[in-house]
Amino acid sequence: MSEHVIASEELWRLTLQHSPVGMALVALDGTFLSANDALCRMLGYDEPTLCSLQFQDITHPDDLEVDLHLLHETIAGERSSYRMQKRYVRADGELVWGDLSVALLRGDDGEPIHFISQILDVTATRSAQVQLAEKTALLDQEHRMAEAILDTVDVGMVLIDADGAYQRMNKRHHHLMRLAFPDGHRGRAGQLGLVFTPDGTTPLTPEQMPSMRAANGEEFDDLRLWVGDDPATRVALSVSARLVRDAEGRWAGAVLAYKDVTELIRAIQVKDEFVASVSHELRTPLTAVLGHLELLADREDLPADAADHLRTVERNARRLQYLVGDLLHVASGRGGVRLKRREIDIAASVAEAVTAAAPVAEASGVSLAADLPESLVAVVDGLRMRQIADNLISNAVKYTDAGGSVRVSLRLVGDQVQFVVADTGIGIGAAEIEHLFTRFFRGGEALARQIPGTGLGLAIVRSIVEAHGGTISLDSTAGEGSTFTVVLPHVAA
Numbered sequence: 001m002s003e004h005v006i007a008s009e010e011l012w013r014l015t016l017q018h019s020p021v022g023m024a025l026v027a028l029d030g031t032f033l034s035a036n037d038a039l040c041r042m043l044g045y046d047e048p049t050l051c052s053l054q055f056q057d058i059t060h061p062d063d064l065e066v067d068l069h070l071l072h073e074t075i076a077g078e079r080s081s082y083r084m085q086k087r088y089v090r091a092d093g094e095l096v097w098g099d100l101s102v103a104l105l106r107g108d109d110g111e112p113i114h115f116i117s118q119i120l121d122v123t124a125t126r127s128a129q130v131q132l133a134e135k136t137a138l139l140d141q142e143h144r145m146a147e148a149i150l151d152t153v154d155v156g157m158v159l160i161d162a163d164g165a166y167q168r169m170n171k172r173h174h175h176l177m178r179l180a181f182p183d184g185h186r187g188r189a190g191q192l193g194l195v196f197t198p199d200g201t202t203p204l205t206p207e208q209m210p211s212m213r214a215a216n217g218e219e220f221d222d223l224r225l226w227v228g229d230d231p232a233t234r235v236a237l238s239v240s241a242r243l244v245r246d247a248e249g250r251w252a253g254a255v256l257a258y259k260d261v262t263e264l265i266r267a268i269q270v271k272d273e274f275v276a277s278v279s280h281e282l283r284t285p286l287t288a289v290l291g292h293l294e295l296l297a298d299r300e301d302l303p304a305d306a307a308d309h310l311r312t313v314e315r316n317a318r319r320l321q322y323l324v325g326d327l328l329h330v331a332s333g334r335g336g337v338r339l340k341r342r343e344i345d346i347a348a349s350v351a352e353a354v355t356a357a358a359p360v361a362e363a364s365g366v367s368l369a370a371d372l373p374e375s376l377v378a379v380v381d382g383l384r385m386r387q388i389a390d391n392l393i394s395n396a397v398k399y400t401d402a403g404g405s406v407r408v409s410l411r412l413v414g415d416q417v418q419f420v421v422a423d424t425g426i427g428i429g430a431a432e433i434e435h436l437f438t439r440f441f442r443g444g445e446a447l448a449r450q451i452p453g454t455g456l457g458l459a460i461v462r463s464i465v466e467a468h469g470g471t472i473s474l475d476s477t478a479g480e481g482s483t484f485t486v487v488l489p490h491v492a493a
């Protein structure tokens with residue numbers, strides 16, 4: 001053998017020894033004949049110990065059969081090499097994953113001599129793969145659950161991206177889309193369809209479409225609209241939109257929820273019609289009762305006790321008339337209050353309201369004080385102004401316990417009329433304040449104390465104030481009292 005050959009064999013041995021990939025020569029029965037450093041490190045054995053073992057001893061039992069099968073096929077000449085991923089049991093008992101490539105070295109006569117094995121440690125890759133598979137399975141599961149929830153809820157749901165393109169839609173919404181867009185939808189926000197404002201007749205413009213508003217970055221709740229033009233099948237919807245942000249907080253799109261409120265809207269319509277017709281029917285006989293009561297009251301020949309009874313009847317009939325008036329007001333005033341403006345001394349009108357409330361305040365042990373100017377003349381609807389004062393003052397007295405007080409004040413501040421009714425009564429919780437001006441709403445405390453009422457007064461007050469171009473605000477703390485402030489533009493004669 002020449003020196004050159006020896007040098008190259010040595011070089012080859014050194015190369016194997018220092019290769020970062022595990023290498024071994026393995027006898028036909030599986031005994032390790034030699035192993036490089038990388039393999040020894042991977043398996044946790046020194047070379048002499050490893051060479052006292054067969055690969056069968058350190059192969060995970062579950063992977064052994066496949067390995068042996070491939071090995072025998074190779075010896076039988078059915079294949080010249082094989083490759084597989086398998087688990088080894090390290091000296092310390094830990095498992096490592098190896099990517100094994102095996103080639104069979106045969107002599108010149110073709111007889112098998114030994115195997116050359118190359119084993120790459122792929123434990124990290126395998127565990128990353130396992131983790132990835134687990135995460136993917138979890139994501140898949142969550143995705144299925146989200147889909148199931150989306151398709152179960154009785155609310156149409158749509159996801160649009162930041163460009164207004166429809167990304168996802170649940171089953172319920174497909175039905176609504178067919179109603180709104182019988183000729184098909186191109187999958188972009190803002191397409192015109194059979195979508196109408198709450199009055200049911202005016203079609204929405206592209207900018208008014210909820211999808212377009214959401215695509216423009218707007219969030220909203222309870223946007224009412226009708227879809228479909230057939231009265232038998234059209235649906236009233238309440239739409240909410242929320243923006244969706246990506247992991248970096250950038251705006252990525254929006255989710256829209258379409259809730260079917262047809263039944264509710266129809267029930268409200270029926271209730272309004274019922275309230276309107278009942279109060280209308282009640283008004284005529286009540287007017288007759290009051291007219292005849294006045295005639296009777298004018299008679300001189302009534303016994304004293306009969307006159308007393310008549311006054312009680314009249315007081316109650318007037319209360320009924322007031323109530324019927326309130327009901328008619330809310331049932332008919334949906335399109336706004338029609339005002340009959342004239343020049344009125346509001347100070348005198350408020351003074352009358354205070355005087356009218358005084359007996360009830362006194363009977364309830366509530367002190368009632370007023371701070372009014374001599375006169376404050378403005379062009380307003382006098383009857384309606386009186387209604388505002390009556391409602392706020394009677395509420396203040398009604399919702400204040402004995403020993404409390406009510407203060408009424410009226411001032412001209414710049415070019416605005418400011419009317420304030422403050423009490424030291426039961427107050428209103430923060431959660432209820434926003435509902436207070438809704439028709440038929442009654443506070444929890446008012447209900448709990450069984451204080452009589454209809455929940456109409458404040459709704460009426462607000463509609464009158466707004467018809468005058470004014471505002472009403474409330475400052476209240478539960479248990480401490482409330483201050484209602486009405487501000488009206490001062491329209492002078």
Ligand code: ADP
Nearest residue numbers: 395396399427442443446453454455456457458
């Ligand atoms: P009603 O007094 O007939 O119930 P309103 O519309 O006048 O109807 O008032 C609505 C609700 O607001 C009342 O039921 C009550 O809970 C609350 N409220 C109104 N005024 C006051 C007040 N001054 N103090 C406390 N609660 C009030």
